[in-house]
Amino acid sequence: MAELKMTAEEVSGFLADVFPQLAGRFEIVELAPMRARVRMRMQEADLRPGGTVSGPSMFALADVAFYIVTLAMIGPQALTVTTNCNINFMRKPAPGAMLGEARLMKLGRSLSVGDVTLTSEGSADVVAHAALTYAIPPQKAGAGG
Amino acid sequence: MAELKMTAEEVSGFLADVFPQLAGRFEIVELAPMRARVRMRMQEADLRPGGTVSGPSMFALADVAFYIVTLAMIGPQALTVTTNCNINFMRKPAPGAMLGEARLMKLGRSLSVGDVTLTSEGSADVVAHAALTYAIPPQKAGAGG
Amino acid sequence: MAELKMTAEEVSGFLADVFPQLAGRFEIVELAPMRARVRMRMQEADLRPGGTVSGPSMFALADVAFYIVTLAMIGPQALTVTTNCNINFMRKPAPGAMLGEARLMKLGRSLSVGDVTLTSEGSADVVAHAALTYAIPPQKAGAGG
Amino acid sequence: MAELKMTAEEVSGFLADVFPQLAGRFEIVELAPMRARVRMRMQEADLRPGGTVSGPSMFALADVAFYIVTLAMIGPQALTVTTNCNINFMRKPAPGAMLGEARLMKLGRSLSVGDVTLTSEGSADVVAHAALTYAIPPQKAGAGG
Numbered sequence: 001m002a003e004l005k006m007t008a009e010e011v012s013g014f015l016a017d018v019f020p021q022l023a024g025r026f027e028i029v030e031l032a033p034m035r036a037r038v039r040m041r042m043q044e045a046d047l048r049p050g051g052t053v054s055g056p057s058m059f060a061l062a063d064v065a066f067y068i069v070t071l072a073m074i075g076p077q078a079l080t081v082t083t084n085c086n087i088n089f090m091r092k093p094a095p096g097a098m099l100g101e102a103r104l105m106k107l108g109r110s111l112s113v114g115d116v117t118l119t120s121e122g123s124a125d126v127v128a129h130a131a132l133t134y135a136i137p138p139q140k141a142g143a144g145g
Numbered sequence: 146m147a148e149l150k151m152t153a154e155e156v157s158g159f160l161a162d163v164f165p166q167l168a169g170r171f172e173i174v175e176l177a178p179m180r181a182r183v184r185m186r187m188q189e190a191d192l193r194p195g196g197t198v199s200g201p202s203m204f205a206l207a208d209v210a211f212y213i214v215t216l217a218m219i220g221p222q223a224l225t226v227t228t229n230c231n232i233n234f235m236r237k238p239a240p241g242a243m244l245g246e247a248r249l250m251k252l253g254r255s256l257s258v259g260d261v262t263l264t265s266e267g268s269a270d271v272v273a274h275a276a277l278t279y280a281i282p283p284q285k286a287g288a289g290g
Numbered sequence: 291m292a293e294l295k296m297t298a299e300e301v302s303g304f305l306a307d308v309f310p311q312l313a314g315r316f317e318i319v320e321l322a323p324m325r326a327r328v329r330m331r332m333q334e335a336d337l338r339p340g341g342t343v344s345g346p347s348m349f350a351l352a353d354v355a356f357y358i359v360t361l362a363m364i365g366p367q368a369l370t371v372t373t374n375c376n377i378n379f380m381r382k383p384a385p386g387a388m389l390g391e392a393r394l395m396k397l398g399r400s401l402s403v404g405d406v407t408l409t410s411e412g413s414a415d416v417v418a419h420a421a422l423t424y425a426i427p428p429q430k431a432g433a434g435g
Numbered sequence: 436m437a438e439l440k441m442t443a444e445e446v447s448g449f450l451a452d453v454f455p456q457l458a459g460r461f462e463i464v465e466l467a468p469m470r471a472r473v474r475m476r477m478q479e480a481d482l483r484p485g486g487t488v489s490g491p492s493m494f495a496l497a498d499v500a501f502y503i504v505t506l507a508m509i510g511p512q513a514l515t516v517t518t519n520c521n522i523n524f525m526r527k528p529a530p531g532a533m534l535g536e537a538r539l540m541k542l543g544r545s546l547s548v549g550d551v552t553l554t555s556e557g558s559a560d561v562v563a564h565a566a567l568t569y570a571i572p573p574q575k576a577g578a579g580g
Contacts, residue, residue: 055227056205063200082200084374086231086521088548090541105561106525113523126540131566229519231376233403233421235396250416251380258378271395276421345498345517350491372490376521
């Protein structure tokens, strides 16, 4: 369970196929067993008056970063879905790009559990922290994965 | 604390001024002390392949519905911010409009706490449930706010 | 899925067998499909200076009330375990007995999801609110339940 | 804000005074700015059939560990209270002692936010992970703390 089943390139390609609307917003900066660092570029729709990043956009970064690390560990399964997300918002983000550092703490047969720490690019201050659970659909015997 | 300080029209007007990017997406269907029902129209960007609603869009509905009920009870304070949101995603939503039923369980001087139940329009099945906390900024003495 | 598989008496008997250390602390006041109301008597160890109820004791009430409603709907399965619990503590409880009103929002094959609202006996004010998820172990074919 | 205001001995003494019922259960193993490691000895009441640790006992460890790190940073303020706790339970703990590694991610004037990672002594596997928020009461001007 402790090894990557996909490279960053493979995960990016899979995401681009399955969620084309996310294209260009998220970039995998680093990928390692049970860990991923993902960068979110800001678009007009992500910003709020004053230049700060919206809550739903930060939720999206947490969700995508955790999806990426889960996918990289289990292989390409589009049906994997978020079942729980708890976010604490702590500081106002800077208007620029944000980073999400995702960490898997448990990778079971049916659930993947961990957290994502969000920072503004260029600062170590935690902007938000999310704990997430993903449900992994049962594997069909003999399925390619 | 148990009475509305703003009507649905006043809250809608305030939102349109402060968050113009939300215009046309959210509609206050019902507003009562400590309760609000908010409707989210779907836009292309809210949908995922298969026609289902994205997680970040459901987060946005929960967040906006809770902001609306808090604002209606405390009066127009744009600086009120989400500090915690915990969402359980339970069922795949239908592709159409969604409703968020927000309920305040505590309205204190510095925190507003409650939940939002999300359903697809026309169905009673709970699609997602969010518990939220908002921080209310300290009132300036003599402020009209 | 919408009918009870156990009566309050059956659930109480099962709990007393499997968790004898809980005996005398919790009482099922009401049981209906997808809902349960559970009363927690206070013991010395539940109290904090000033007579208030401790956080872990409120967590215990939320957890047991949700276990009871899940069990009543799926039948006696001791291996059902809490996977997530999010609690918001809102008011100081009175020193006496507390009630937990549990509600199932989703009962799937592998997960049960819902919430529990905690009040002090004799007051309608919400003291705490918990959202919970339980994992239900896979049923063995032909098992008695 | 980044320095300890109390030593481990001072925090332990304060806890023993204010929460005498916790005496002997919790031990501060390590204390550093924004971090604490706390050990929970098991008592009969903490265990469940099969020798595993109960959910409420794990909640108690998370809560106490986070209280300790908050207190050590802000000074002795008994009125500091938990407002939110989100726990993910991931693995069955071993029957022995458990460790809680608490980390403050934000220490503001009115809220302290962070997480606690729970492990069984002698194992690196995460048993449970909790995100917590504590409300810090307003400081009286000139108060000794």
